[in-house]
Amino acid sequence: MKKLKTNRKFNKKAFNPNAVNFSIFKFTFTRKAQLSNIREFVLERLLKLPDINEWLLRSHDADEVFSNARLADFFNNHFDGRKLQDRLVYYNKRVCLDRDRVRLHGQYYNNIYLGKRIFGPSRKQVFTHTIVGGMERRFEILDNQVNHIPFTHEMFDKFSEKCRNPRIKCRDDTRVVLKYPNIGLLDDFIHANRINAPLLFNEFILTQAPLENTIEDFWRMIWQEEVRYIFMLISRKNSNRCARYWPKKVSDSISFHGLTIYTEEVSDFDDTLFRVTKIRIVGPKNKELFVEHWQGDLNNSDNVQTPLRLLRLARNCTRPTVIHDHLGVSRAATLVAIELCIVNLLKGPSYKYPVQRAVHYLRSFRPFSVETPIQYIFIHRVLQQFIRGLIGEPKGFEDDYKRWLDERSHRPFVEDPEDSIPAYRLLSPKVDPDLLPLVRRRERPEDRREIHACVGELPLPIDRTDANTLMLLPSKYPKGKRY
Structure with missing residues (x-):
C-alpha cells in the first residue's frame, strides 16, 4: 500500500465526523506506520461525535456554527502526521526524564524520621x-511568585459585590465586557475571562458560578456571545456554591432585560454523567437562540474520558463555550488547559514541559487557573488518555500515580458522607490541604518576587481589628538590657 504524503489533501466530505466510518487504530509508535492511519486516529479522537442534537440545528446559522473552518483548514493544509508522532514521542520521553526524588521511608524533618532515631552512618535515607x-x-x-504574571483588576475592585472570592481577581484586559442591552444604564462587568488564543480552534469563556445578583449578567453574556454550550462542572444541589440560574422545570421561564429564557427539555440519558437541559432564549424582535446546558459534578480524578468528550463538543463549535465551576479556576480551567496541551501537540512547536507552559499561558488570560497539584497531574493523565492508543504511555507512570494516591490518602481530608468517592481522589475536595495555607495569608502581591511569597512571613493573628496597625517591637530584652 502506497504511503500518503504528509501534505496531501484529503476528501472534504470525509472531514465531517458524522459522515465518516472511523476505525480505531491501536498500535505503538513505529516508523512504518501509515500516515493515513495516523490521520484517522487523530480525527477519531479529535472530532468524532454522535449526531449533533437536533435542538441546536434549529438555529438559522447552524451550518456556520457547527462547521469549524479553522479545523478544516488545519487538517487540509497544515497537518503533518510524521511530525505529530515525533512530538508525541518527545513528550513521553520528557515525562519519563522529568523525575524528582522522593523519600521511601516515611516523613523526615532535619534528617529525623518522625517516631524513630536520628540517622547515623549505619542507616542512610533511601530515595x-x-x-x-x-x-x-x-x-x-509554576506557582512560585517568580512566575507570577502581573495584571490590573480595577473593575473587579469596583464591583466586589459581584465576585465570590476576593482572592480570585478578574483580569481587566481579558474580561468579557457586557454590551447588551446598549442603553447605558447597566454596568458592563461580569467575573469572566475570554480565552481566545490563536493556538486554539475555538474560544472559551471561563467564569465563576453565578450569584443571585449576577444571574441577569450571566444571561446577558450568553446572548451577546451567541453561546451554544454551557458546561457546569459542579453539583446543582448546593445553592451556596452556585445559584440556580436557569428555569428548573420544563415550560418555566425567567426574563431579564428583554430576554426570556425557557427550559424546553431536560434529559438524563444523553450522557451517563451529565444532565442536559435544552434552553431557548427569545430576545428582541423575536430572535431565538438555542443553547445546551451540560451539568455534571466533574470531580472524580479517575474520570479521564469525560473531559475529552466535552472538548470534542466545544471544538466543533465556532461560538465561544462557557465553562464554569465554583470560582472558575479549578475544574473549568483544567478543561481548557487540556485543550491547550492537545492543540500544542498537534500544531507544535515542541516544548520540554508543554503542560507547565500551557497552564502558565492560561493564567495570562484567567489568573490563578489550576490551583492544586492533583489538578495539574490530572491534565497529564487526560493527555495520556488522548495519545495512549498511538504511542503508549510512559513506563512506570501508572505505578507512580497509584503510590502517590496512597500517600495522599493519609492526609487530613474531610470526608463528605454524601459522596461515594474518597476525598483524596477528588479534584476539588471540600477541604483541600493544598489550599489551607492560603486561607489566612495576606493577598497575593501584584508583582513578581525573587523568592516565594510565603518565605519570611509571620503567621497572621486570629483577630485583625485594624490591618494598618503597625507591629511595635519592644526596645529592651526581657531582663532590661537594651538591644
Whole structure:
C-alpha cells in the first residue's frame, strides 16, 4: 500500500465526523506506520461525535456554527502526521526524564524520621525517583511568585459585590465586557475571562458560578456571545456554591432585560454523567437562540474520558463555550488547559514541559487557573488518555500515580458522607490541604518576587481589628538590657 504524503489533501466530505466510518487504530509508535492511519486516529479522537442534537440545528446559522473552518483548514493544509508522532514521542520521553526524588521511608524533618532515631552512618535515607514527583515539582515552580504574571483588576475592585472570592481577581484586559442591552444604564462587568488564543480552534469563556445578583449578567453574556454550550462542572444541589440560574422545570421561564429564557427539555440519558437541559432564549424582535446546558459534578480524578468528550463538543463549535465551576479556576480551567496541551501537540512547536507552559499561558488570560497539584497531574493523565492508543504511555507512570494516591490518602481530608468517592481522589475536595495555607495569608502581591511569597512571613493573628496597625517591637530584652 502506497504511503500518503504528509501534505496531501484529503476528501472534504470525509472531514465531517458524522459522515465518516472511523476505525480505531491501536498500535505503538513505529516508523512504518501509515500516515493515513495516523490521520484517522487523530480525527477519531479529535472530532468524532454522535449526531449533533437536533435542538441546536434549529438555529438559522447552524451550518456556520457547527462547521469549524479553522479545523478544516488545519487538517487540509497544515497537518503533518510524521511530525505529530515525533512530538508525541518527545513528550513521553520528557515525562519519563522529568523525575524528582522522593523519600521511601516515611516523613523526615532535619534528617529525623518522625517516631524513630536520628540517622547515623549505619542507616542512610533511601530515595526513589518518580514521574509524579517531577510533576509536583513543576507545579511548585509554576506557582512560585517568580512566575507570577502581573495584571490590573480595577473593575473587579469596583464591583466586589459581584465576585465570590476576593482572592480570585478578574483580569481587566481579558474580561468579557457586557454590551447588551446598549442603553447605558447597566454596568458592563461580569467575573469572566475570554480565552481566545490563536493556538486554539475555538474560544472559551471561563467564569465563576453565578450569584443571585449576577444571574441577569450571566444571561446577558450568553446572548451577546451567541453561546451554544454551557458546561457546569459542579453539583446543582448546593445553592451556596452556585445559584440556580436557569428555569428548573420544563415550560418555566425567567426574563431579564428583554430576554426570556425557557427550559424546553431536560434529559438524563444523553450522557451517563451529565444532565442536559435544552434552553431557548427569545430576545428582541423575536430572535431565538438555542443553547445546551451540560451539568455534571466533574470531580472524580479517575474520570479521564469525560473531559475529552466535552472538548470534542466545544471544538466543533465556532461560538465561544462557557465553562464554569465554583470560582472558575479549578475544574473549568483544567478543561481548557487540556485543550491547550492537545492543540500544542498537534500544531507544535515542541516544548520540554508543554503542560507547565500551557497552564502558565492560561493564567495570562484567567489568573490563578489550576490551583492544586492533583489538578495539574490530572491534565497529564487526560493527555495520556488522548495519545495512549498511538504511542503508549510512559513506563512506570501508572505505578507512580497509584503510590502517590496512597500517600495522599493519609492526609487530613474531610470526608463528605454524601459522596461515594474518597476525598483524596477528588479534584476539588471540600477541604483541600493544598489550599489551607492560603486561607489566612495576606493577598497575593501584584508583582513578581525573587523568592516565594510565603518565605519570611509571620503567621497572621486570629483577630485583625485594624490591618494598618503597625507591629511595635519592644526596645529592651526581657531582663532590661537594651538591644
